[in-house]
Amino acid sequence: MKTRITIVILFLFISGTLLLPRMVSFERKIAIEAPQEVVFNQVNDLCSWGKWSGLTPNCPADEVNYLNAGPGCLAGYSWETSAQTRKVVVTAAAPCDSVLVVMDFMRHSHATTCFRFTEENGTTTVIWQMEADLGNNPLSRLSGLFFNHLLGPDLERGLKKLKKMTEAEAVHRQQIAGRQN
Helix, strand or coil, X not given: CHHHHHHHHHHHHHHHHXXXXXXXXXXXXXXXXXXXXXXXXXXXXXXXXXXXXXXXXXXXXXXXEEECCXXXXXXXXXXXXXCCEEEEEEEEEECCCEEEEEEECCCCCEEEEEEEEEEECCEEEEEEEEEEECCCCHHHHHHHCCHHHHHXXXXXXXXXXXXXXXXXXXXHHHHHHHHHC
């Protein structure tokens, strides 16, 4: 009798998780007092992500290997953890408009992250959106319920660091331009 109840509960759990969405998407936004070009250039160059992004290798033992180092399409990096290899690649970049990045976590899945930039009156608005396909794995779909709460703070921290860094760069550029005039 206990075995039947356990099987029924397991069946209901798995069936219930398959009703959860396969795709998960969330975004964060920030206004930065810097020209759109300055902000775009930081995001478009994966070599600079270590200075601001909350989604970079965070263990000092993780060795980062750059692929086509530099800015733009097909630039990327990979690193290995004890459990898996991870890879991040820019798949599309429209100058001062958007950057599309695929994050491949090999065994588990991949996510797409998109940055969109708009400028108005010297203020650049950055929207950082993440989307993940969780597949049919019931545990992956269940974990998708927590992605926004688990990864959202990383995006927020990254955007705050990006803001601080690019606003300082914008001030520095203004100072240099003022000295040249």
